Amino acid sequence: MTEEQHEIRLHVNGVRYSARVPARRLLSDCLRHDLRLTGTHVGCEHGVCGACTVLVDGQPARSCLMLAVGAARYDITTVEGLAAPDGTPHPVQRAFSECHALQCGFCTPGFLTLVAAYVRDNPDPGEDDAREAVTGNLCRCTGYQNIVAAVLRTAEIVRENGADVPEARRPDERADAADDAQPAASPKEGGRP
Structure with missing residues (x-):
């Protein structure tokens, strides 16, 4: 059936x-x-x-x-939607790279989306706050030290640059950049969202 x-x-x-x-x-x-x-x-x-x-x-x-x-x-x-439409890495992507907060990379997309939202809502976390924020995501490689450092670095980048950590890009901000990335197996319905 x-x-x-x-x-x-x-x-x-x-x-x-x-x-x-x-x-x-x-x-x-x-x-x-x-x-x-x-x-x-x-x-x-x-x-x-x-x-x-x-x-x-x-x-x-x-x-x-x-x-x-x-x-x-x-x-x-x-995770594909975190970077800016021009490809500029999101502050969390930059921080994870700078802090070497990944090894095998399997858990990384989940951490990136989690931390992006966390820092948006908590722009000045302490180390204990950062550690608590990531406790719901498992990593078997890093021991979390560099992940916690990346949470703190993300917040620092946002504060330094006055950057707004996006919760989700609005359709009109992502449409042009994403048009080329549209998979052939699931065509976008007519025109812009």
Whole structure:
């Protein structure tokens, strides 16, 4: 018996996508397999590890715990959507690079989206605050020291530059840059979002 498919429209990184998915398709699987946005990683598939963290209306959420059909009414930001439209790295991307806050890189996309939202809401964290902020995401390589340093460095970059840490790019800010990145398997519905 063939599973019933649902036509959904998702707003991801400022681009509107269409996909046909079964009702039980997880947002993480839809992002990776249907939209080919493979920056979101899938680890435990139980909402424990944080590798699949994306921003849903600017708030961190485990995409392995959310159904794709339920995500249609939200603005989703994946790790691919953190950089500026011109490709300038987001402060959190810069900080993770400067602080060597990754090793194998598997958990990194989840940390980047989590920390981007955290620093936006907490622009001057202390070390204990930064450590507490990342406790929900698992890393098996780094021992967290450099990740905590990267949280603090992200906040420092934002304060130094007066930069606004985006919660999610608005459609008109991302559309031009994302048009070229549109996967062939899930064409954008007519025109700009």
